[in-house]
Structures are given as C-alpha cells and as structure tokens.
Amino acid sequence: MLQRALAAFAENARYFQGWHAGAYSFGSHTAWEQSMTSFRSSYGAVLGVTLFAMSSAAVAETWPARPIQVISPFSAGAANDIVARIVLEQVSRQIGQSFVIENRPGGGGSLGAAAVAKSDPDGHTLLLYSSSLSSQVVLHKSLPFDPVRDFAPVILFGIQPSVLVAAPAKGWRSVADLVAAARADPGALNFASAGVGSASHMASERLRLAANVKVQHIPFRGPIEAFTEVISGRVDFYYLPIAPALPNISNGKVVALAVSTPERAALLPEVPTVAEAGYPGAQYLFWGGLAAPAKTPREIVDKLHAETEKALKLPGVQERLATLGSQSMPMSVDEFAKFVRDDVAATVKLANDINLLPTN
Numbered sequence: 131m132l133q134r135a136l137a138a139f140a141e142n143a144r145y146f147q148g149w150h151a152g153a154y155s156f157g158s159h160t161a162w163e164q165s166m167t168s169f170r171s172s173y174g175a176v177l178g179v180t181l182f183a184m185s186s187a188a189v190a191e192t193w194p195a196r197p198i199q200v201i202s203p204f205s206a207g208a209a210n211d212i213v214a215r216i217v218l219e220q221v222s223r224q225i226g227q228s229f230v231i232e233n234r235p236g237g238g239g240s241l242g243a244a245a246v247a248k249s250d251p252d253g254h255t256l257l258l259y260s261s262s263l264s265s266q267v268v269l270h271k272s273l274p275f276d277p278v279r280d281f282a283p284v285i286l287f288g289i290q291p292s293v294l295v296a297a298p299a300k301g302w303r304s305v306a307d308l309v310a311a312a313r314a315d316p317g318a319l320n321f322a323s324a325g326v327g328s329a330s331h332m333a334s335e336r337l338r339l340a341a342n343v344k345v346q347h348i349p350f351r352g353p354i355e356a357f358t359e360v361i362s363g364r365v366d367f368y369y370l371p372i373a374p375a376l377p378n379i380s381n382g383k384v385v386a387l388a389v390s391t392p393e394r395a396a397l398l399p400e401v402p403t404v405a406e407a408g409y410p411g412a413q414y415l416f417w418g419g420l421a422a423p424a425k426t427p428r429e430i431v432d433k434l435h436a437e438t439e440k441a442l443k444l445p446g447v448q449e450r451l452a453t454l455g456s457q458s459m460p461m462s463v464d465e466f467a468k469f470v471r472d473d474v475a476a477t478v479k480l481a482n483d484i485n486l487l488p489t490n
Contacts, residue, residue, distance in 0.1 A: 203242025
C-alpha cells in the first residue's frame with residue numbers, strides 16, 4: 131500500500147511541476163482543480179500510511195510502558211492459570227515490567243475474552259487463550275467476540291494431556307477393555323464431564339466416535355464432582371488433566387487407560403496414547419497460550435513472543451511446568467495462529483458430528 135501511494139504521489143508531483151514549468155497545457159480551470167485534488171489525495175495517502183507506520187513503530191519501541199494486564203477468563207487455580215503465572219513471572223524479570231493476572235470468569239470464558247477483544251490494542255492488555263474458547267463457538271448462538279478474528283495469537287505455552295481413567299472395580303486395564311464392555315451392552319456405560327463443551331466432554335466424545343460405541347454423557351457442575359463419581363464407580367470413565375489425576379492413579383483409586391495427546395505424557399510414561407490403543411482419531415489437545423487484541427502492532431506481538439519463548443526454554447521454567455504435566459509444543463506466531471484456526475474448525479466439526487446444540 132505504501133509503495134502504491136508513493137508511486138501515485140511521485141507521478142502527481144511530476145505532473146504538478148510540469149504544469150508549473152509550462153510543459154503541460156490545461157484546457158480549463160477544472161483540469162487544474164482535478165490535478166490538485168489528485169495531488170492532495172496521493173499526498174494524504176502517503177502521509178497517512180507513513181504516520182501509521184511511524185506510530186506503530188513508536189508504540190513498539192516504548193512497549194511495555196506500564197504493568198501488563200492479563201485477563202484469565204476462568205477461575206484461579208485452573209491448569210492454564212497456573213502455567214501462565216509460572217511463565218509470565220519469568221518474562222516479567224526479562225522485560226522489567228510486571229504482569230497482573232486478573233481472573234474474570236463467567237459465560238464459559240466469554241466475559242473475559244470479550245473484555246480483551248474490546249481493549250486498546252497497545253500490548254498492555256492480554257488474554258490467557260485456550261482451547262476452551264474454541265468450544266464457545268459451538269455453545270453459543272452468538273458471541274461478543276470471534277475467537278479467531280478478534281485476537282492476535284502470541285505464543286503457545288504448551289498442551290495439557292488428559293488421561294482417561296476408570297475405577298479399579300470396573301476391571302478394565304486398557305482402552306480395548308472399555309470398548310469391549312461398551313460394545314457388549316450398548317448404551318449401558320456412561321462417562322463424566324466437567325460440563326457440556328468442556329475438555330473432558332469433547333475428549334470423551336472423540337473416543338466414542340472413533341470407537342463407534344454407544345455410551346451416555348453425564349455432565350457435572352465441575353471437575354471435582356465428576357472425578358468423585360468416577361472414583362466411587364458410579365460413573366464409568368472420565369478424561370481429566372494429569373496433575374489432579376496423578377495422586378489418585380498412584381494410590382490405586384483409579385486406573386489410567388490412555389492419554390489424549392499424540393505422544394506419551396512424561397508423568398505417565400507407561401500409559402499408552404489413544405492412538406497407540408488403536409484410535410488415532412480420538413486424540414484431543416487441551417492447549418493454553420497468550421493472545422492480544424487483533425490490531426496490536428506486529429512488532430509488539432513479536433517482542434512478546436520472543437521474550438516468552440526465551441522464558442519457556444529455561445530449565446527452571448521447564449521443570450516447574452513438567453510437574454503440572456504441561457508439554458512443550460514450540461510454534462512461531464504464524465504457526466500458532468494457524469493452530470488456533472484449525473482447532474476452532476475441528477471443534478465445530480466435532481460439535482456437528484455429535485449434534486451439540488448451542489445452549490443460548
């Protein structure tokens with residue numbers, strides 16, 4: 131755009147100079163007015179583009195000018211919330227400016243996300259971005275934001291493997307055992323979730339479709355209630371993050387059957403992936419990262435990406451994240467943006483496949 135404007139500007143400048151020197155002859159005063167209008171239009175285009183480029187560079191140069199607000203659209207203590215605090219604590223040391231994480235739950239994450247989408251795109255208001263926001267597209271007829279168009283993805287912190295568990299009393303030691311039981315009595319088995327559209331719901335639906343079995347979904351108000359029912363044996367199986375599951379796996383309260391990620395989880399190296407169990411189509415990634423409002427200057431996005439990437443590579447940070455089961459998945463800014471687009475599209479497809487209708 132800048133090159134086209136400059137070319138037009140130069141052409142009109144030559145035209146104006148030629149007329150002034152007598153090289154061109156105008157048949158009327160109207161021709162003169164048309165020439166000057168074109169000249170002013172080109173000059174305005176060049177000036178506008180140049181000022182925009184200068185202001186964008188100036189904003190990026192002075193960023194960050196104050197503490198950075200990071201809105202977490204879920205309650206404190208969630209997996210992504212903890213991961214973000216570990217990573218951004220290190221980034222804060224590197225850039226010499228603090229990150230203030232504000233938990234703003236509500237609407238399945240839509241309230242906090244909408245606030246960031248509408249904020250000034252100056253790099254001082256960010257969003258804890260996650261796969262949970264992909265689900266909002268299918269859970270609501272309309273949203274006050276678009277999870278793809280209204281945000282500039284910055285960086286992926288990592289993925290959180292989900293582990294498929296069941297009570298020992300079920301007698302299952304593998305996914306094959308669970309599938310066999312489901313096929314022996316179609317519709318008799320059930321699975322828990324932390325709510326319609328939650329990671330635990332979507333992961334189980336992926337497995338149900340991949341295995342082509344008929345099982346019942348029982349949504350609970352949250353993960354604690356769902357896990358309690360599975361431990362008791364009243365509900366047959368459940369997908370949940372590794373960190374809260376690990377103590378109960380270790381003490382034998384539940385049996386780990388598989389993990390949802392493409393690779394085995396470091397905290398459960400002996401547990402196979404769903405792909406290894408024979409169902410590659412059942413993979414589910416629960417991811418978390420950072421995003422800015424859509425019109426945030428790319429220079430700021432790139433700076434924030436570089437500093438966060440540096441923090442994620444530090445051994446101390448990696449060790450702390452590993453204890454939470456978070457797995458690294460390095461991506462560039464553009465790769466992360468494509469990853470988000472693909473995740474939203476896959477979520478929409480899954481919702482269509484299971485006939486998941488919007489709740490409001």
